[in-house]
Amino acid sequence: MSASTLLQKFGWRRLSRLEIVQLVSLTIIAIVVVSPLIILVVASLKPDRFAILADMGSMRAFWVDDPTLNNYREILSFDGALPFGRYLVNSVFILLTTVTGGLLINSMAAFVLAWGQMRGRAVILSVLIALYIIPQESIVMPLLVLVNKLGMSDGFSAQILPWMASPIYIFLFYQFFKQVPKDIVEAARMDGASLFRIYWSIFVPLSLPVMATVTILLGIDMWNQYLWPMLVTQSDYARPISVAIAGFFGQDTVFWNTAMAASVLMMVPVLVFYLFFQKWFMNSFAGAVKG
Amino acid sequence: MLKSGFLGKRLLIVAALAAATAATLPAEAKTKITMMHQGTADWVQTYKQVAAEFEAANPDYEVELIYAPHDSYNEKLGAAITAKQLPDIIELDAPFLANYAWSKYVVPISPYIDPAILADMTASNVAQGTYPIDNKLYAIGLADSSIVLYGNRKYLEQIGARIPTGVDDAWTREELEAVMAKLAKVDGVKWPLDLFRGYGIKSEWVTYAFSTVLQSMGCDLIDRKTWKATGTLDSEPCVKATKMLQDWAKAGMVVPQSAGTNQFYAAGNPAALAMGGHWFYAEAQKTMGDNIVVMPLPKFGDKAVSPNGTWIWAITSAAKNPEAAGKFLSYFLASKTLRDQARSQSAYPGLKSFAASSPLYAPGGAMAVAFDQADKTAVARPPHPAYPTITVAFMEAMDTIFNGGDPKKALNKAARKIDEEIEDNAGYPPFGTK
Numbered sequence: 001m002s003a004s005t006l007l008q009k010f011g012w013r014r015l016s017r018l019e020i021v022q023l024v025s026l027t028i029i030a031i032v033v034v035s036p037l038i039i040l041v042v043a044s045l046k047p048d049r050f051a052i053l054a055d056m057g058s059m060r061a062f063w064v065d066d067p068t069l070n071n072y073r074e075i076l077s078f079d080g081a082l083p084f085g086r087y088l089v090n091s092v093f094i095l096l097t098t099v100t101g102g103l104l105i106n107s108m109a110a111f112v113l114a115w116g117q118m119r120g121r122a123v124i125l126s127v128l129i130a131l132y133i134i135p136q137e138s139i140v141m142p143l144l145v146l147v148n149k150l151g152m153s154d155g156f157s158a159q160i161l162p163w164m165a166s167p168i169y170i171f172l173f174y175q176f177f178k179q180v181p182k183d184i185v186e187a188a189r190m191d192g193a194s195l196f197r198i199y200w201s202i203f204v205p206l207s208l209p210v211m212a213t214v215t216i217l218l219g220i221d222m223w224n225q226y227l228w229p230m231l232v233t234q235s236d237y238a239r240p241i242s243v244a245i246a247g248f249f250g251q252d253t254v255f256w257n258t259a260m261a262a263s264v265l266m267m268v269p270v271l272v273f274y275l276f277f278q279k280w281f282m283n284s285f286a287g288a289v290k291g
Numbered sequence: 292m293l294k295s296g297f298l299g300k301r302l303l304i305v306a307a308l309a310a311a312t313a314a315t316l317p318a319e320a321k322t323k324i325t326m327m328h329q330g331t332a333d334w335v336q337t338y339k340q341v342a343a344e345f346e347a348a349n350p351d352y353e354v355e356l357i358y359a360p361h362d363s364y365n366e367k368l369g370a371a372i373t374a375k376q377l378p379d380i381i382e383l384d385a386p387f388l389a390n391y392a393w394s395k396y397v398v399p400i401s402p403y404i405d406p407a408i409l410a411d412m413t414a415s416n417v418a419q420g421t422y423p424i425d426n427k428l429y430a431i432g433l434a435d436s437s438i439v440l441y442g443n444r445k446y447l448e449q450i451g452a453r454i455p456t457g458v459d460d461a462w463t464r465e466e467l468e469a470v471m472a473k474l475a476k477v478d479g480v481k482w483p484l485d486l487f488r489g490y491g492i493k494s495e496w497v498t499y500a501f502s503t504v505l506q507s508m509g510c511d512l513i514d515r516k517t518w519k520a521t522g523t524l525d526s527e528p529c530v531k532a533t534k535m536l537q538d539w540a541k542a543g544m545v546v547p548q549s550a551g552t553n554q555f556y557a558a559g560n561p562a563a564l565a566m567g568g569h570w571f572y573a574e575a576q577k578t579m580g581d582n583i584v585v586m587p588l589p590k591f592g593d594k595a596v597s598p599n600g601t602w603i604w605a606i607t608s609a610a611k612n613p614e615a616a617g618k619f620l621s622y623f624l625a626s627k628t629l630r631d632q633a634r635s636q637s638a639y640p641g642l643k644s645f646a647a648s649s650p651l652y653a654p655g656g657a658m659a660v661a662f663d664q665a666d667k668t669a670v671a672r673p674p675h676p677a678y679p680t681i682t683v684a685f686m687e688a689m690d691t692i693f694n695g696g697d698p699k700k701a702l703n704k705a706a707r708k709i710d711e712e713i714e715d716n717a718g719y720p721p722f723g724t725k
Contacts, residue, residue: 006625050574050577050578053552053553053556053557053574054556054557054558054578055555055557055558056551056553056557057550057551057553057554057557058558060558075421126702140370141370141373141374144370144374145374148374148376188358199322200585226363227363227366230360230366230367231366231367231370232361233358234355234356234357235356235357235358246360246361246362246363247330247331247332247335247358247360248332249331249360249361249362250329250330250331250334251329251330251361251602252436252568252570253331253570253603253636255331255333258332265443
């Protein structure tokens with residue numbers, strides 16, 4: 001039996017040259033993208049930082065002789081020397097609270113701007129859009145002074161409240177709400193529905209795609225936040241995992257073993273979430289790029 | 292009767308209010324001490340423990356620790372300064388002390404520290420904490436730092452190299468280059484020397500390590516009397532020193548930046564020598580055991596020079612009760628808990644009593660030569676408020692030079708950048724006038 005007959009028997013076909021080039025290229029790209037993740041996971045299973053350093057830069061970085069979960073055991077406590085359980089819970093709490101509050105506040109603001117009856121809505125919208133170009137870093141100092149004066153530092157509120165509302169998310173909701181036919185709003189008004197009732201019963205259910213986009217974008221933002229929580233947290237109490245991981249990188253010592261284990265722990269929730277909601281992720285980024 | 296009854300009621304109300312107020316206030320307010328620090332998780336845990344021990348021994352005091360990861364510490368400290376919320380005690384990197392002292396963020400520390408601890412400081416520790424304008428001590432540390440030359444014993448014995456035992460018989464530049472040339476031909480040696488370029492081009496390591504080569508060859512980052520870099524940093528000895536480093540890199544004699552920082556002890560030991568910090572010993576020893584030789588830094592020019600300086604502690608001008616801050620710092624530096632942690636990390640001693648109880652650095656210890664070197668050859672990085680600019684300018688110059696750029700031009704550019712920064716600040720008076 002010739003090779004081509006064998007391929008046909010299994011329903012395969014000969015690949016064209018272009019397809020072979022594409023396949024090889026994609027395989028190489030996949031290896032390049034996945035390699036650091038493999039090294040990360042493998043390193044997190046090595047017994048100590050010395051073993052990781054000795055293997056770094058060679059093919060041994062991809063292999064572990066005696067895998068151990070000790071690094072995970074060391075960091076997965078709630079009140080030990082490295083309370084990563086606590087940091088992880090802190091991060092999840094900050095993310096969930098900010099995203100939930102963010103969805104409500106941004107959508108409500110957008111609804112009022114789109115369908116409210118107050119004067120000056122167009123001006124407010126223009127100012128909001130203008131605010132979008134101000135980078136976060138430039139408002140950090142005044143915000144820090146404000147947070148300290150309000151006695152909110154080293155707590156959760158300082159990490160949640162400043163980031164709930166955002167011009168970009170208000171604008172995303174606004175764009176969507178503006179497309180809802182006027183007749184629907186008029187009909188609801190004639191039925192005696194209040195503005196809040198119209199928002200809650202009609203617009204919220206309609207805006208699930210935007211809600212998903214904002215959840216994903218704001219969620220990723222919050223999960224990866226570093227500068228702000230680093231500035232406002234002082235103790236373990238409200239420290240998120242992103243800041244805590246930096247604690248493994250010292251002046252002249254890097255605890256690669258625990259840093260790698262903590263990085264895996266920080267990555268896992270995002271990966272799991274991504275695998276389940278892949279389609280939403282794609283749509284969110286496509287939507288955000290298109291505006 | 293009516294009047295006295297009315298008065299009685301009022302007195303009763305006042306008494307009740309006073310009692311209620313007293314009940315809501317603590318019997319005696321505690322003295323609060325705030326301390327900002329960096330460090331890895333093990334150090335953070337140690338600081339917490341020392342603070343708890345201090346509070347147990349001094350029930351009238353309360354210590355609040357403010358933490359920032361090492362790589363973001365300066366941002367956090369800068370934010371605290373801008374927000375006018377400096378804590379009582381801060382940790383700072385020694386070469387940046389002059390900047391903080393000139394800006395009046397920190398105060399002379401001697402009046403607040405236990406005299407026994409002050410007397411216990413090594414000369415190098417005093418040097419790293421002293422502000423040159425008033426020659427007063429502004430910061431103190433349990434530890435200090437240095438760089439030594441690590442060698443692979445097997446390789447060195449194979450080529451029959453002379454192994455120096457102390458600062459006085461350190462290799463000269465010629466000896467080092469001859470050894471490197473021989474090592475390059477040994478089986479298994481890919482690079483004769485690791486200069487730890489793998490720490491990166493924007494790492495303080497660049498200034499910490501390579502400024503000693505410049506100083507050994509007769510120049511410096513800046514003239515320490517006139518505080519001008521032009522004419523010093525771009526002088527002939529500095530050009531010669533950096534050209535030497537460039538030639539080594541060009542000839543493939545030193546580990547490239549992309550190869551990381553583990554080539555001395557990685558499988559097969561591709562690097563034969565390593566000009567590394569004291570902290571590198573623990574990493575290398577874990578893998579190489581007795582195959583490491585610890586040697587003093589080579590005498591590249593007329594004199595031997597080694598670096599010093601690490602993270603040290605200062606009391607800020609914002610401290611309302613500097614005596615309390617000094618009391619805690621004195622307790623902190625003498626603490627057994629802190630010293631045990633420092634010893635476990637091979638910390639380089641900055642206090643004589645700590646050195647005596649650190650077998651690694653005591654006479655006969657594997658790193659004794661490093662401790663001996665600090666006493667005889669340590670030179671602090673320039674104690675000037677413009678140091679943040681000096682170090683960045685030098686890092687940029689070294690990056691250009693290692694990548695094949697003209698050393699004279701690169702150093703001249705760095706020198707001009709430093710001088711411009713100093714001129715922009717009117718010379719940072721009284722620097723340049725004293």
